[in-house]
Amino acid sequence: MNKETLAGAADRRRANSGDPLGANSEIGRKLKQYYDELVSDNVPDRFAQLLRQLEQAEPAQKKD
Amino acid sequence: MAAVSEGFKTDLLGSIPSLRAFAVSLTQNADKADDLVQETLVKAWDKHESFQPGTNLKAWLFTILRNEFYSQMRKRGREVQDSDGIMTARLAVHPAQHGQLDLKDFRGALEQLPEDQREAIILIGASGFSYEEAAEICGCAVGTIKSRVSRARTRLQEILKISGEDEYGPDAISSQVTGSNAA
Numbered sequence A: 001m002n003k004e005t006l007a008g009a010a011d012r013r014r015a016n017s018g019d020p021l022g023a024n025s026e027i028g029r030k031l032k033q034y035y036d037e038l039v040s041d042n043v044p045d046r047f048a049q050l051l052r053q054l055e056q057a058e059p060a061q062k063k064d
Numbered sequence B: 001m002a003a004v005s006e007g008f009k010t011d012l013l014g015s016i017p018s019l020r021a022f023a024v025s026l027t028q029n030a031d032k033a034d035d036l037v038q039e040t041l042v043k044a045w046d047k048h049e050s051f052q053p054g055t056n057l058k059a060w061l062f063t064i065l066r067n068e069f070y071s072q073m074r075k076r077g078r079e080v081q082d083s084d085g086i087m088t089a090r091l092a093v094h095p096a097q098h099g100q101l102d103l104k105d106f107r108g109a110l111e112q113l114p115e116d117q118r119e120a121i122i123l124i125g126a127s128g129f130s131y132e133e134a135a136e137i138c139g140c141a142v143g144t145i146k147s148r149v150s151r152a153r154t155r156l157q158e159i160l161k162i163s164g165e166d167e168y169g170p171d172a173i174s175s176q177v178t179g180s181n182a183a
Helices: A006-016 A026-039 A046-057 B006-014 B016-027 B030-046 B057-075 B103-111 B115-125 B131-138 B142-159 B170-180
Strands: none
Touching: A026 B016, A026 B103, A026 B115, A026 B142, A046 B006, A046 B030, B006 B016, B006 B030, B006 B057, B016 B030, B016 B057, B016 B115, B030 B057, B057 B131, B103 B142, B115 B131, B115 B142, B131 B142
């Protein structure tokens, strides 16, 4: 699992600037671990379905 | 009304994992979180014309999700917890032993934070937003976000019994040493 996330980039910036939530902080690390686990959770089908429904429900566009 | 572009739709799909993560962080409940994400997607779709291409779509979506969350809470008549709540009284978590902080304990501690602090520390410490972006998402001043993050961090440290200074201290190092030859 090596995700190069936005958070990862921000993390490095912060680690360099001594930010309290950077990679050297226990809280910072746990926070990212907690969040990355949530982000990597499988997305249920209902959302793709929802977007398809929204698309179909759009008022018909002029075709020309 | 202009049609929703393919690109917008693709970006919307792509931001669902982040939206779900943020929603769970706010609601602390997987089902409520997914309902919240659904509402957010519908709203985003309806008002796609108000999104300015080239600006941060993720921040725009997080703003919608957040607004939806607080308006639902208000509808349910639930008071939004404020930062000066009584959360610190509930210290049920064991002290972190030698830096081996359990994720479950961390989750429990996060749950005890007031919403405004929790969202601030998530946006800054996990979602990768800048203080300026987080302030925009939450509709408040940058200084407010900074102070919420700082209070959230202090409170998490209190709940988890992490001392503020042990990040570089001997504990972190000695636990690595002792942890590796536990046989």
